[in-house]
Amino acid sequence: MAAFKIYANGMSIAGKASGAGMSAAAFPDVCGSPPKPEKIGIPVPYPNTAKIKDLENGSTSVFMYGEPVALRDKSRIATSTGNEPATEAFKKGVKTNVIKGKAYFTSWSPNVFVEGYNVPRHLDLMTHNHKS
Numbered sequence: 001m002a003a004f005k006i007y008a009n010g011m012s013i014a015g016k017a018s019g020a021g022m023s024a025a026a027f028p029d030v031c032g033s034p035p036k037p038e039k040i041g042i043p044v045p046y047p048n049t050a051k052i053k054d055l056e057n058g059s060t061s062v063f064m065y066g067e068p069v070a071l072r073d074k075s076r077i078a079t080s081t082g083n084e085p086a087t088e089a090f091k092k093g094v095k096t097n098v099i100k101g102k103a104y105f106t107s108w109s110p111n112v113f114v115e116g117y118n119v120p121r122h123l124d125l126m127t128h129n130h131k132s
Contacts, residue, residue, distance in 0.1 A: 006064050008112035011121035014105070016055045017067035018122070029129055030094040031086030043094060046085065048128040050077040050103035062114045070105060071117035077103035080128040093129055101129040 006013050028045025057075045058068025068075075083099045086092060092099050104127050105120035112119050 008109040008119050008121050011109075011123055013064065013109075013112070014052055014055075014070040014120040014122055014124070015064045015067055016052060016058055016069075017063075017065035018052055029083055031083050031092055031099065032094075033086045041086070044086065046083045048080045048082040048103075050080040050126060050128055052077065052122075054078040056102075059114050069114045070120045071114060072105065072108045072120065074117055075105065075120070077126070079103075083129065096129050098129060103128045104130065 006015075012018065029048045030043045030045050032041030033044040034041060052070070054077050055068060055070055055075055056078050058070055060068070062069055079100050080103045081100060083093065086099055093101075105124055106127055107124040108118040108120040110118065
């Protein structure tokens with residue numbers, strides 16, 4: 001697809017059709033990493049990335065280019081990556097205690113709705129690497 005041109009408040013709406021879209025470099029996500037001075041490893045900050053192509057729980061009756069749209073407090077990105085250099089042998093994420101996890105939208109359009117939910121947009125804030 002050459003261009004993704006569906007907007008809410010001047011920003012592209014987040015949806016699976018925009019497969020190249022991502023929330024990049026949620027930084028830092030501190031994880032224990034080799035070598036180990038103790039049992040936890042050395043705390044190292046890693047950038048974390050989540051890709052919209054991995055959208056879960058998107059819209060079921062409204063689609064953009066045939067694909068689901070992200071929805072406030074319902075949709076999530078299946079996994080975020082970037083902490084893989086940290087290992088299972090050490091304390092994982094300092095905050096989440098995992099290396100990979102889901103990513104959730106924390107901001108969205110205040111006045112554009114799909115199926116009764118506000119729509120997240122590209123460049124809206126997300127949290128990464130959840131333990132769920």
